[in-house]
Amino acid sequence: MAYLSRLRLTNFRNLTHLDLSLSPGVTVYYGPNAQGKTTLLEAVYLLCIARSFRAENEREVVSFDAAIAGEQALVDGTVQKNGQQLRVIIGYQLTQRSGREGNDLAYNVRKEIRVNRLKHTAGELIGQVNAVLFSAADIELVQGPPSGRRRFLDILLSQADPVYLKGLQRYHRVVQQRNQLLRLLRENQADADELAFWDDELVREGAWITWRRYEAMRELTPACVRQHEDLSGLEETLEVEYRPSVLLAGDLTEVENNFREALAAASYRERARPVTAVGPHRDDFNLLIDGADMGVFASRGQARTLALTLRLAEAEFLESVRGEGPVVLFDDALSEMDSSRRHRLLEKATRYEQVLITTTDLEQVNGFFGSEANYCHVLGGQVWPSDQGGNVADRQASYQNDGQEANGVIDESA
Numbered sequence: 001m002a003y004l005s006r007l008r009l010t011n012f013r014n015l016t017h018l019d020l021s022l023s024p025g026v027t028v029y030y031g032p033n034a035q036g037k038t039t040l041l042e043a044v045y046l047l048c049i050a051r052s053f054r055a056e057n058e059r060e061v062v063s064f065d066a067a068i069a070g071e072q073a074l075v076d077g078t079v080q081k082n083g084q085q086l087r088v089i090i091g092y093q094l095t096q097r098s099g100r101e102g103n104d105l106a107y108n109v110r111k112e113i114r115v116n117r118l119k120h121t122a123g124e125l126i127g128q129v130n131a132v133l134f135s136a137a138d139i140e141l142v143q144g145p146p147s148g149r150r151r152f153l154d155i156l157l158s159q160a161d162p163v164y165l166k167g168l169q170r171y172h173r174v175v176q177q178r179n180q181l182l183r184l185l186r187e188n189q190a191d192a193d194e195l196a197f198w199d200d201e202l203v204r205e206g207a208w209i210t211w212r213r214y215e216a217m218r219e220l221t222p223a224c225v226r227q228h229e230d231l232s233g234l235e236e237t238l239e240v241e242y243r244p245s246v247l248l249a250g251d252l253t254e255v256e257n258n259f260r261e262a263l264a265a266a267s268y269r270e271r272a273r274p275v276t277a278v279g280p281h282r283d284d285f286n287l288l289i290d291g292a293d294m295g296v297f298a299s300r301g302q303a304r305t306l307a308l309t310l311r312l313a314e315a316e317f318l319e320s321v322r323g324e325g326p327v328v329l330f331d332d333a334l335s336e337m338d339s340s341r342r343h344r345l346l347e348k349a350t351r352y353e354q355v356l357i358t359t360t361d362l363e364q365v366n367g368f369f370g371s372e373a374n375y376c377h378v379l380g381g382q383v384w385p386s387d388q389g390g391n392v393a394d395r396q397a398s399y400q401n402d403g404q405e406a407n408g409v410i411d412e413s414a
Contacts, residue, residue, distance in 0.1 A: 001080075001081070001082060001324060001353050002079060002080065002081040002082070002129045002130075002324055002327070002353065002354075003022070003023075003024045003079070003080055003327060003353050003354035004022050004044055004047065004077050004078070004079055004080075004129070004327060004354065005021065005022055005023070005078050005079070005080050005085075006019075006020070006021055006022065006077065006078040007019075007020045007022060007040070007043060007044065007047075007075075007076070007077050007078075008020070008074070008076040008077075009039075009043055009074065009075060009076070010072070010073060010074040010076075011062060011063045011065075011066035011071055011072065011073040011074070012039065012043055012061055012062075012063065012073050012074070012075055013036075013039045013042075013060075013061055013063055014034075014036055014039060014063065014381050015036050015039050015040070015043075015063075015381045016063060016065075016066075016381065018381065018382070018383070020040075020383055020397060021397070022354070022356075023354075023374060024353050024354050025354065025355070025372075025373065025374065026350055026355045026356075026357065026369055026372070026373035026374065027354075027355070027356050027357070027373065027374040027375075027376060028357045028358075028359065028362070028365050028366070028369070028373050028374070028375050028376070029356070029357065029358045029359075029376050029377075029378050029383070030358070030359050030360065030361070030362045030375065030376070030377060030378070030386075030390075031360070031377050031378040031379050032360060032379070033360060035378045035379050035380060035381065036378050036380075036381045036382075036383075037331075037332075037358035037378045038054070038331050038332070038358060040356075040358070040378070040383075041133070041329045041331050041356060041358060042054060042055075042061075043075045043077075044077070044131065044327065044329060044356060045131050045133055045329060046061075046075055046090060047075060047077040047079070047088045047090065047129070048126075048128075048129045048130060048131035048159075048326075048327060049126060049131060049155065049159070050090070050113065050122035050123075050125045050126055051122070053133055053135070058092065058109055058111055059092075059107060059108065059109045061073060061092060062092050062094070062109060067094060067107055070094055071094075072091055072092060072093045072094070073091070073092040073109075074089065074090070074091050074092075075089070075090045075091075076088075076089045076090075077089075079128070079129050081128075081129060082324075086115055086116060086128065086129075087114075087115070087116050087117070088113070088114070088115050088125065088128070088129075089113070089114045090111065090112070090113050091111070091112045091113075091114075092109045092110070092111055093109060093110050093112070094107050094108070094109055095107075095108050095109060095110045113125050115128065123158075123162065123165050123166060123169065124162075126158050126159060126162070126165060127158070127159050127160075127161075127162050127322070129326075129327060130159045130318045130322060130324075130325075130326035130327070131159075131326050131327045131328075131329060132311055132314050132315045132318065132326045132327075132328050132329065133311075133329045133331060134308065134311050134328070134329065134330045134331065134333040134349075135331045135332070135333055136331070136332050136333055136335070136336070138304075138307035138308070138310070138311060138333065139300070139303050139304055139307050141306075141307045141310055142287060142294055142295060142298055142303040142306045142307055143294075143295055143298065143303050146282075146283070146284035149284055149285055150280075150281070150283060150284070152310065152314075153213055153216065153217075153285070154168055156216065156220075156314050156317065156318070157212060157213070157216055159318055159322075159326075160216075160317065160318060160321040160322060161212075161321070164209075164212055167205060167208055167209055167212070168209060170205050171202075171205040171206055171209050171279070171280065171281075172281075174198060174201045174202050174205055174206075175202070175276050175279065175281060177198060178195075178198040178199075178201075178202055178276050179274065179275050179276055181194055181195060181198060182195075182270055182271070182274035182275065182276070183274045185271065185274070186271060186274045199260070199263060202259075202263070202276065202279060203256050203259045203260050203263065204256065206246075206259055206278075206279040206280055207246070207252060207255045207256040207259045208252065209279075209280040210244045210246060210248070210255055210259070210279075210280050210283065211252045211255050213242065213244070213280065213283065214242055214244065214248055216317070217240060217242040217285060219317060219320075220240065220313050220314075220317055221239075221240040223312075223313035223316045223317060224238060224240050224309050224310065224313045225238050225240075227308075227309045227312040227313050227316070227348070228305065228306065228309040230344060230348070231305050231308060231309060231312075231341060231344055231345065231348075232305050233341075233344075236289045236290060237289065237290050237291075238287065238288070238289055238306075238309075239287075239288040239289075239291075240285060240286075240287060240288075241285060241286040241287075241288060242283075242285045243283065243284045243285060243286060244280065244283045245262065245278050245279060245280070245282035245283055246258045246259045246262045246278060246279075247262070259278065259279075262278045263278050266278050287306050289302070294306055300336070301336075301337075304336055304337060305337075305341070308333075308345055312345075312348055312349070315328060315349070315352065319352075324353075325351075325352040325353055326352065327352070327353070327354045327355075327356070328349050328350075328352045328354070328355045328356070329355075329356050329357075330349070330355070330356070330357040330358065330359075331358050332358055332359060332360065334346075334357070334359060334364050334365065335359070335360075335361070335364065339367075342364065342368070343368050346365070346368050346369075350369075358378075362375070362388075362390050366388040366389070366390075369388070370388060371387075371388055373388070375387060375388055375390075376397050377390070377392045382396055383396065383397040384396050384397055385397045
């Protein structure tokens with residue numbers, strides 16, 4: 001059992017100073033757009049995954065005023081896990097400011113992670129508390145490019161198994177080094193014999209990643225089929241088809257042999273366009289209903305249901321592997337579905353220890369949860385307790401703490 005019991009934010013996007021208590025069960029954050037609801041979920045996700053689900057560059061999470069003043073941003077969470085308490089703090093400190101790029105301030109940030117005061121890498125943090133995010137953007141898992149589906153698998157497996165994350169990091173380093181060598185070879189600035197070493201590294205690391213993804217997909221597929229049947233209520237046959245860039249075989253050794261053959265066959269293409277053409281960074285998976293590729297033929301409603309199916313299967317997989325359910329986050333993910341399907345989804349998701357939901361329309365959820373959920377109104381970066389009818393209390397659920405220290409990347413004074 002794991003859940004977040006307290007969240008403190010300093011200079012994190014539009015949440016300048018916020019201190020919020022959280023509880024197990026369901027909490028609904030509602031209010032107009034651009035008031036801080038998604039930022040709350042982003043902070044929770046960051047404490048679990050060590051990366052934002054919407055920032056392309058980490059400096060984006062530092063509020064503009066803080067960046068101008070040279071102040072740090074902090075995400076500080078207290079986690080209750082199996083009778084123990086974890087304090088996770090992620091700090092962003094400006095390391096360089098170089099004027100402006102157009103209308104934007106140009107600066108870099110250094111991120112530091114601590115768990116119970118001890119420094120951790122991002123890889124060491126991932127898996128401490130797992131999270132599954134349902135987002136309106138998840139439709140891209142079905143209809144978007146392969147990179148999004150690879151990211152889905154990589155985040156899933158990294159939370160399930162820290163060994164996978166380390167292997168993935170090694171593989172990406174090998175691809176970068178090999179690509180650099182391919183560019184040098186095209187410019188006649190390197191010896192072709194040097195490629196053999198990086199080919200061996202690529203085959204070893206890449207075949208293992210491919211095999212682990214394949215094993216995960218075999219476990220994930222039955223969960224996807226079950227969840228889709230329950231959500232859709234239709235007599236449709238769902239298949240999940242893993243499509244690696246190398247031929248799968250009976251064991252890891254055969255995959256390595258097939259990988260090496262595919263690499264040799266791609267030699268000419270790689271010399272002409274100096275990038276690694278074979279490997280798990282080219283993999284994909286397809287979702288098919290009654291044999292039709294839903295990436296091509298799905299209606300928006302079908303694509304939305306399939307995306308929800310993947311997320312529910314992800315949560316089920318993590319609970320099965322790790323022995324505890326994830327924190328479940330819904331970021332405005334309930335708007336494009338009828339009430340019957342929405343209720344089936346919420347019924348499935350709310351069996352987990354902690355569920356945090358954002359919505360602009362309280363009526364989407366209060367009829368289902370009634371008084372069984374906590375409700376909070378978010379306005380202007382502040383959080384106010386409410387009842388299920390939208391009656392907001394006089395006191396805030398969050399408060400500003402302008403006296404927080406801002407010295408050093410990590411503030412341990414609170």
